[in-house]
Amino acid sequence: MNATHETRATDLDARAVLAALADRWDAADGHGYGELFTPDATYVQFNGVLLNGRREIAEMHDLMFRTMLYGTRLVTGEIESVRRLGEDHAVVVSTGAALYPWQKEATPKRLSRQTLLLERRDGRWLVAGFQNARIKPFPTSGPLFEVASRAVRLRVDRARRAA
Template structure:
């Protein structure tokens, strides 16, 4: 049965992910993923495996995402068993001041590996479209998720 310690260990992985991003340390970033992890970006690119994730971020940190910081907010942690956790959250990259609203919705699947460490086995990043959401919620209020009514 997962413990409070497990919840803290899972969120610590995400804290380490943010810290690695903010240092633009592709190697540290990649080590937080399992060897066979999958990583789906908000533009639809799918990276497979720790090496692919690491190398893509090595390039991103020197090009499109140079000098960016990562903001991350955990919305919920759910354990599917003693060694598997699903984390939902919001995140975004930024320069300068942290954005008030984070523009991406993210899902992480973490597993506890044989060495006892939690690592990310799958990541999905989806860009929010607030205007599209607002219009669809206005014309079809039943589409508003229960968690989004607050």
């Protein structure tokens, strides 16, 4: 773990929070998964859908565990950073993936990066904010990059001339 700020395991154990999320996910327990979030949490799914509040998060995951995410397990990868924002808040950035039973490991195509805003309430760390995004690096070199860059410039220049 490349921690931005050091934390004591007894104070904030980010891996334990992620493990609890994975345990509820693996059990297909949408309502139990939701209980790991604050009542007013925000959750942005990998496809950009926004869920508001524990109840909506729980209901959506309950539906998904019975349908499109049926049989999946949640694997957590590296915790990339943990940054404390005072005594009762922290930002955690990690990687992970939801895998189907036939998938043995998280391939680059399946890998996502999550940003979690954790909040301590009544001595318990809960997720107050969650953003999930697939990791799809944008190319910054090579022939495809050059062609795409030229195409963008041509279209922008054409739009500017037309304006």
